[in-house]
Amino acid sequence: MKGARDNDFVYQAVYRYLATLIDDAGGSAAVRMPSLRQLADRLNVSISTVQYAYSLLEKEGRVYSIAKSGYYAQALFSMDATGSGSDLLETVYVSARRPGMCLLSADEPASLQPLDSPLLTLERELLRQYPRQPHTLVQPCGELELRVALAARYTCSTADCWHADDVYIGADLRGVLEILISVLELRQAAVIVESPCDWVILRLLESCGVRVIEWPSQAEGGFDLPALESLLKQEPVRLILLSSVLSMPLGSGFTQDHQQAIAKMLERYGVWVLENDCYSELAERSDSRRLRNWLNPARLLVFSTFEKFIGAEAPFGFVLSRHWRHELQRHFLLRAFRLSPIRQKAIARLLSGGRLDQHLCVLRRMLGERRALLIQVLRERLGDTLQVFEPQGGATVWVRSLRPVDMTNVFQRLLNQQIIVAPGELFSLQGLHADHLRLSALNHGERDLQGVIGLLGDALRLSPGH
Known part of the structure; x- marks a missing residue:
């Protein structure tokens, strides 16, 4: 002591x-x-x-x-025969909350360098400027100052501009997406998503009765445009959900040629696009063109969340839409999200004052260093076992076993050693990516990364094929 x-x-x-x-x-x-x-x-x-x-x-x-x-x-919950007969995703979530676990799967980029302190400092200053009023103006779609700041951030030209009335802010991303599913009448409708896809989005679409059609990545990490056109010809697609710049967990991005080709194809088929902008701020090239820059704005919606790049103190989700204004306002009013107006004002000041952009420069550099270290160790220790897809940003790395292997068995072996990985099957509803893992070097605690990767290699070699 x-x-x-x-x-x-x-x-x-x-x-x-x-x-x-x-x-x-x-x-x-x-x-x-x-x-x-x-x-x-x-x-x-x-x-x-x-x-x-x-x-x-x-x-x-x-x-x-x-x-x-x-x-x-205090007695902790026990997980008898973890994973036997239970949902794999639930096992990942529950296990990650147990003390002493090494999270080799965490996708919380902002945890590396959260903006909590500047955000809370701004909030305290604003509390002195804006004392509580007995009757505050109800703003069901979010604080006006934050909506103005977001509209300005997303505007890139006089021809492609957004206004505060186009921005809707909810308590979290899930709540915002649930509203979109209702407003766009997606229940029982066919929706194309990139695959692998964030499990939060996949499970939400599934639970709401959306017919999910997966557009899988190719072996080398790109996307098959002819396969997309084939899906559009064969299926009555209501909407396609695409990443703006960075497709996670794969970590790849569309080239500008691909973006333009996709935009032309979707225009021919008259398909609505819901753009996932959650990871764009974490792309290595911050000047990358967004997919929306090439799309028809008459059939475009964009959603994102602050949590990925500000941290847990800013869990709000938001959507930008120039359409369905009456329906969106009605649903946000009925949902009655309880959002702190002062916290929203503080986030708006971070956006408009340049503090967020300074933070993003530092965060992207730190994430890049962590990814580079993880990739180096993976290639040194497991180069003959895993194919590593080098990401263009974010906090995670997507890998594929070079031999067919039961990743659920790999997961269980590592869990017994208090290590959590994310098997690829979590990122598909159709059983794709069975030989893949999503890995991260953000939160391996006090355990040596070399040793943890060594245990991963042991689990991969000892697990049977499928």
Whole structure:
């Protein structure tokens, strides 16, 4: 504990020590923790310091106290026979929330460098400028200042401009997409999506009864334009969901020639486009042309979220649409999202004041360094086992096993060693990408990346084919 005093408050060191004891205990049974005096003697700190650390853990629900008995580690949920007969995605989500896990699958780019501090500082300043009013103006589609800032950010010319009335802000991306599914009447309709596709979007479309048609990537990571045209000829497609610049988890982007060819094809078939702009701010080339620059604005909608590049303090989702104004306003009013107007104003100031663009330069560089390190280790350790698709941005890397392998078995073997990967089957509803994984170097905790990748290699070699 003496060494910890140089940089931290002593109670923080005690807190971390206790958290480690709780993690090591694991299991589903309650575990008695050391007494205040035992810990004070063991760590050479005061009893009051230990008591304060325990009180923090108690507020977090990680320990509880029993009068005249002491503190106990809160029993954690157990996952008996994890994954047997259960949903794989649910297993990934639940396991990721267990303490001590190495998340070799996390897709939370902003966690590397969140904008929490500047955002909350702005919020505190705004709270002094805008005291709470007893009757505030209801803005069901989002705070006007933020809608104005977004409209300005998305406007690129006098011919291709957006206005505040075209912008709709919701509490999160899922809620916004649910509204779009209702307004566009997509239930039972045919919708084409790129594949692999974000599992949040896939599961939402599936749960809403949308008939999802997957347009798969080619082996080398590109997309097959003749295959897309064939789908458009064969199916009564209501809408196509395409990435703006960066297609995740693949990490690839359309070339300008591809963007123009896709735009011409969709114009011929009169197909509506829902553009996924969630990762565009994370593309290595920030000056890349967006797909929407080539599309007919009469058949275009765009959606995104702040969470990928600002962080968890900005979970809002938003959509830009020049159409269905009455229906969108009605649905946003009925949904009654409870959004902090001050938080929205603070985000607007980040956008309009240039602070976000400075942050994005730093975040893109840091993500690039993490990806480069992960790719280097993968190629050094598993170059004869995995094909690595080098991404053009974002936080993750898409890989393919060079031999057919049961990735569910790989997942289970690694989970038993407290490592979580994301099997490729999660990114398809039609059983595609069975030999693929999405990996990330954002959150491997205190574990050595070389060692973790070594364990991944062991799991790949030991798992049977499919």
